[in-house]
Amino acid sequence: MPTRRRPGRGPDIMDNSIAADQLKAIIERIERLEEEKKALSEDIKDVYGEAKGNGFDTKIIRKIVAIRKQDHAERKEQEAIMELYLEALGMA
Template sequence: MAADVADTGVAAEELKQFIERIERLEEEKAGIAGDIKDVFAELKGRGFDAKAVRSILRIRKKDHAERQEEEAILELYMQALGMT
C-alpha cells in the first residue's frame, strides 16, 4: 500500500487531502474544547460545582437501564461496606 502512494501522484494527493482534513478537524476540536472549558469556568463563577456537573454529564450519556443497573450495584456495594 505504501508503495502505491509513492508511485502515483493521485494517491499522494488523496493522502494529502485526508491529512489536511484531519488537521482542520483537530483545530476545530481544540476550539470546542476551549469553549467547553470557558463554559465550566462560567458555571464555577456562578457557584455551581464543576465536578458534580461533570458527573451529571457522564450519567446523562447512559441509557436508563444502564444507569439503573449501575446505581443498584453502587447501592449494594455501599450497603456491604456499611456506608448507608
C-alpha cells in the same frame, strides 16, 4: 522488479500521485478537525468556568454530563451495583 504492496497498507503512494493527494487531503481534514476539537474544548472549559463563577460545583456538573450520556438502562444497572457495593461496605 515491480514493487509489492503489503496487505493492509493501502495504495502504493510512490506509484500513485492520486493516492498521495488523497492522503494529503485526509491529513488536512484531520488537522482541521483537531483544531475545531481544540476550540470546542476551550469553549467547554469557558462554560465550566462560567458555572463555577455562578457558584455551581463543576465536579458535580461533569458527573451529571457523564450520566446524561449513558443509556438509561445502563445507568440504572450501574446505580444498582453502586448501591450494592455501598451497602456491603456499610456506607449506605
